[in-house]
Amino acid sequence: MADARQAPVGVFDSGVGGLSVLAEIQRLLPGESLLYVADGGHIPYGEKSPQFIRERCVQIAEFFRAQGAKALVVACNTATVAAAADLRERYPNWPLVGMEPAVKPAAAATRSGVVGVLATTGTLQSAKFAALLDRFASDVRVVTQPCPGLVELIEAGDLQAPALRELLLGYVQPLLDAGCDTIILGCTHYPFLKPLLAQMVPAPVSLIDTGAAVARQLQRLLQQRDLLAVGPAAEPQFWTSANPQHLQHILPALWQKSYIVQSFQS
Numbered sequence: 001m002a003d004a005r006q007a008p009v010g011v012f013d014s015g016v017g018g019l020s021v022l023a024e025i026q027r028l029l030p031g032e033s034l035l036y037v038a039d040g041g042h043i044p045y046g047e048k049s050p051q052f053i054r055e056r057c058v059q060i061a062e063f064f065r066a067q068g069a070k071a072l073v074v075a076c077n078t079a080t081v082a083a084a085a086d087l088r089e090r091y092p093n094w095p096l097v098g099m100e101p102a103v104k105p106a107a108a109a110t111r112s113g114v115v116g117v118l119a120t121t122g123t124l125q126s127a128k129f130a131a132l133l134d135r136f137a138s139d140v141r142v143v144t145q146p147c148p149g150l151v152e153l154i155e156a157g158d159l160q161a162p163a164l165r166e167l168l169l170g171y172v173q174p175l176l177d178a179g180c181d182t183i184i185l186g187c188t189h190y191p192f193l194k195p196l197l198a199q200m201v202p203a204p205v206s207l208i209d210t211g212a213a214v215a216r217q218l219q220r221l222l223q224q225r226d227l228l229a230v231g232p233a234a235e236p237q238f239w240t241s242a243n244p245q246h247l248q249h250i251l252p253a254l255w256q257k258s259y260i261v262q263s264f265q266s
């Protein structure tokens with residue numbers, strides 16, 4: 001019988017954002033074989049209805065199950081608020097890691113008492129995000145900033161593009177003006193903006209994302225079930241529901257290495 005520990009882990013996002021999480025998983029768990037789906041044909045999730053996102057997530061989850069994935073990582077804040085509960089109900093025995101903006105660590109870290117959140121409209125409007133603020137941010141001021149258009153420009157693959165810089169500055173400046181000393185990157189696409197952000201925010205402002213915490217949570221879940229891989233990992237595999245050639249072309253900038261990207265149709 002096949003060793004369940006050697007099965008791959010399925011990781012997905014609406015697009016390339018989840019690669020920022022995939023990198024953390026690979027760093028912490030180099031023995032794990034990783035499958036990645038970018039649902040780029042349906043980007044941006046941040047402007048779609050929760051019902052639509054749930055349907056996409058089920059399609060992708062079913063694909064990973066057919067590939068024999070031993071666990072699922074929803075490497076997208078927007079998909080987590082829309083679909084994680086539904087996925088957990090559908091697959092109660094399948095280890096699942098979702099993610100949410102890092103409100104708790106940001107509230108603990110701020111010295112100015114003002115925390116900024118950059119995230120998608122879908123995440124910021126969700127009841128789950130409101131509950132997160134109630135729970136962990138009652139003692140600080142939280143300034144939220146939805147960022148329409150940003151994800152599409154990141155997907156284009158030029159992370160230094162003038163249009164990207166201009167749009168980002170328009171979203172970040174109000175947070176700085178409000179006195180934020182801690183900014184949460186509440187969308188998995190945004191860690192790719194760190195080099196640009198470093199040119200925009202003064203040094204004492206810290207940027208917080210949750211990729212590393214997601215990797216640690218995956219490690220815990222796999223450990224609990226004795227599912228941590230024991231052998232060398234297979235090469236990661238990539239699929240996209242958008243144009244595979246485009247992702248293949250921009251992958252080296254986002255993932256240090258080029259890979260063949262397969263077409264994901266469902």
Ligand code: DGL
Pocket residue numbers: 013014015017018043044045046047075076077078079120123151186187188189
């Ligand atoms: N990367 C996703 C997130 O973490 C959202 C991107 C989108 O709007 O499609 O929220």
